[in-house]
Amino acid sequence: MTTKDDISQESLERLNTNLARVEELSQRLIRALSDRQGANPSLSGPDGDVFVKAGAAYWSEMMRDPARVFEHQLEFWGKSVKHFLEAQQAVAQGLEAPDDDTPDDPRFSNPLWRTHPYFNFVKQQYLLNAEAVEKAVRDATDLDPVEKQRLEYFSRQIIDMLSPTNFLSTNPDALERAVETEGESLVRGLENLVADLEANHGEMLVRLADPSAFKLSENIATTPGQVVYRNDMMELIQYAPATEEVHATPLIIFPPWINKFYILDLKEKNSLIKWITEQGFTLFVVSWVNPDESYADIGLEDYIERGYLAALREVKAITGEDKVNVVGYCIGGTTLAMALSLLGHRGDKSVKSATFFTTLTDFSEQGEFTPFLQDDFIDGIEAEVAEQGILRSFIMARTFSFLRSNDLIYRPAIRSYMMGEAPPAFDLLFWNGDGTNLPGRMAVQYLRQLCQRNEFAKGGIELLDERLHLHDVDLPVCFIACETDHIAAWKDSYRGAQAMGSKNRTFILSESGHIAGIINPPSKKKYGHYTNTDMSLPAEEWHERATFHEGSWWPRWGKWLAKRSGRKVAAREPGDSTHPPLCPAPGSYVDPASSD
Template sequence: MTGTDGKPARSRPSTGDAGRKQRLSAVTRRPLDASDRDLHPYAALDRGVMASLARMTGGISPHAMIDAWGDWAMHLARAPGRQLELMERARDNWLKLAQFGASGLSGKPGKKPFAPGTYDTRWSHPGWDRPPFALWQQGFLATQDWWQAATADLRGLRKQNNERTGFMMRQLLDTVSPSNFPMGNPEILEATWKNAGRNLFDGALHYADDARRVLTQEHRPVPEDFALGTALAATPGTVVYRNDLMELIQYAPSTEQVHAEPVLIVPAWIMKYYILDLSPHNSFIRWLVDQGYTVFCISWLNPGADQADLSLEDYRLKGIMQALDVIGGILPGARVHANGYCLGGTLLAIAAATMARDHDDRLASVTLMAAQVDFAEAGELLLFLDESQVAFLEDMMWSQGYLDRPQMSGAFAAIRSEDLIWSRAVRRYFLGEPDLPTDIGVWVNDTTRMPARMHSEYLRGIFLENRITAGRFAVEGRVIALKDIEVPMFVVATETDHIAPWRSVWKTALFTDCDLTFVLTKGGHNTGILSEPGHPRRHYRIGHRTAGAHYQGPDRWLAAHEPQKGSWWLEWADWLKTHSGDTGAPPEVKSRGLGDAPGSYVLQP
């Protein structure tokens, strides 16, 4: 049995703190650690200035922006053919716009020549089909169309700078969209007329409240109707272990018989674990318990400045490996089905490859949900990730000890700014609508922090240098290889994921040789994973690759697998059952004086 003092029940070789620090993951050339805090005064001055600048720019390096636009301008200047093409496009767009405007004046408006993007909900109000709003909308979309062409692929231009300019231009145009201004938005004008301006008064109050919270960095509390432990994260369970990095929760069985092999869930520490234990009807953990499994879940500490020196290796050792030790004490000899979500899945892949290398056979299977092992095509989060950007973030973390909540949530929101920033701002500040709480909305706002050293190692070694699949990621002084993993894998990707694009997640199939089942499900990074049975309009694709089979590209796989209606959870349950042993009486969930689920770490602001 595992005690509460952090000592594992299973006897494992100990290298001592000094030895372990010498063999920490060779993730970076220059990780951010305690030694960075004891700098020469001149170096400290430089880092302090950069840290202050980083706070002003939201963590975005000005050098990255200047470099991108300079590179784009020089290549466009020496491309007269592209310049002529853009002149023709400007002419064509202007003619389309003039023709549409003329048809509106004649009383017979024609078909709109420009359409908004799939996720652009700013134009859903019927007022945008009436003049003059329709013309203003089309003028904005025509400008957007031209800039999209202007920042498209240009021969000789670095692909990263090409994508950066397009991204930045979209952000800039979104700030001047007519939908953002009361006199240019028919929905705001209509609401103001109907409510005699009350919507603007309420919106001003919302803005004042939001501004106060931003300035004071006050964490918005969880609404009482969504209290953790009663409405959300309410699956019955007990904290069976706690150390300075994580709590391990064992959930109470809900069936008379359970499978002999338990499930360990490894969530990302960039978010709180209860995304997988939301309301009872869509709780992934509750559903899994109801399928007859003994379920354990890690709940990570929300780190502060005192935890600045936590490393990626600490998360592996004190998180996944310690959890396996504890489970081994509760269920001696039982192999574990490990499930990693997002960043937790990346860490689980590292741990599984290390265990395979070291002939540690405690894993029965590995499931990765919206998790990447290769970051060459990791989406728009990679746009500004270069040496300058990483150093910029490191300086900011050096001064405060962690990457703070707004600095992370802002980066995710910017990817879908038209919906997550501007549409919300219009609803809240001009229409006066409150943010109606939902279970997933409450979770999104319950943000966490990232310790400085770990995040530096992660950005450099995994994102920037892509060491895991390059064969240069070392654990305890020795390189690991994903091809060493022999246990079956179940990999889930989501169709519209902007954080872990599905073709990037697919690359797990390229760098492994084990038996692998791949699922592509409808939805985004979170909504696609939360696809409970009975959820309307859900579908998924599923395919199986036998161990050692030849690699198949993602587009060919997509063409060969038709969508199936329903929830992928049921497919995973069937897959788990085929890889699980016999059923028997559930193990006793013993109280160790650490409290009931959801524990204390998830309540940390």
């Protein structure tokens, strides 16, 4: 029989054990933070000038129309006082929360946010505060559009950061879990925090996926193939055929080098690489090197010459074909367009057709990245790469995460650090955390010459002794854009497609976003897509008149590609006598263990 004394002794022992773990973790925490090599401070927030301008605009509005400003202030004060009185009355009448007509919000899904007077008061006051800040930003009418957009973005970041769910004392889910586990969840959360800091050299980047759940070439990136060429910029992987015959014209995919290529080859059922081989194509994929500080002076021209042009040369030599088809994804597509312009200047007809996945070539609209593409941030990046030689991967990861901060920062941090939960075994999020650095020179070229000055779409960008222009691209092209893409907005991708010199253009708009809209296998029957052959229309009208098709765009693109891929020939095994296999896919640049 268990006595109260036994239970008390057990609780005391658990408490002592947890205290000992906290002491050990605290020491590890201090060591991890001491290892931190922070980025340039200007990359952690906007230049103070944006807030000075916002304040000036607010006071300008105050002087011009004081009644309107006071009206908003009095509305906020009135709502706050009324809310406080309602909460007081509810408590006096029996500890019940007042009526709550606030909109549904996944952050506040716990029933206590509606039924418990304390949590309900905190939530409703937070939402009132957020509304007041948003109105104040809207009132700043004297700001130019870019400054207004920046102010909206950074004020939203502050609002999201101050959500009561982000603090233990005002998060009922975390408090309930702590009580249920007798504090064990908080210790596990501290363990998760320390592990994340240790893994990222003192930077707080919350892990989104369990790093032990996946191993390249075992349960992701498993499509068979061989590295058949390697230089200091890339490895060229040729995938094994999945059919007895293949189209004569080979296909090369140039992924972005901001992340690793195996997003195209996650689990077998989601693998675009596997699907392409099953359609009877000889497939080559470029795997870019993850640069260190020795790559500081590598620029876009090096990616073109030692990446794109080298791959074209080696694929033609291996297959014996004089023409190839190519695909570029994201920045890999942007640079592909510049490479195609260069080939045109040189009279090289090696490329038969080009496909662009979520690609920007006209940067006249900067979309959600506008806050990060102004001089204060890019000046900070220039200072960062001048010191480090590279733009370190965690800076890129942090920037992209803040565009979806609730989904990619705060909710994962709450689950990991406050609830003590292990990150999920999710292949896409595992890949997302496997980031890469960018060469310093290339990063500045991309930000200054393309994003800020839009040289490729305007007067032309000077690379490799040529002035390269978007309208130089005159071969058959197919663009795949994604309807809710927040990285490469589809309307901007469409505008770039319109500006190309090609008379044979196809534009396909997939449902979903930057990744899910591309990695959309037909077997899932999940996201549909739109088509419209009239690309003379403005983007909105193109969409309104487009035909919607259920299911993935992959089969439609496969037919488009097959028409441009020639006759069928016997399937080709990876490599040839002058290109012996160097190591199995996914290669040593993406997985150093594969070269052991």
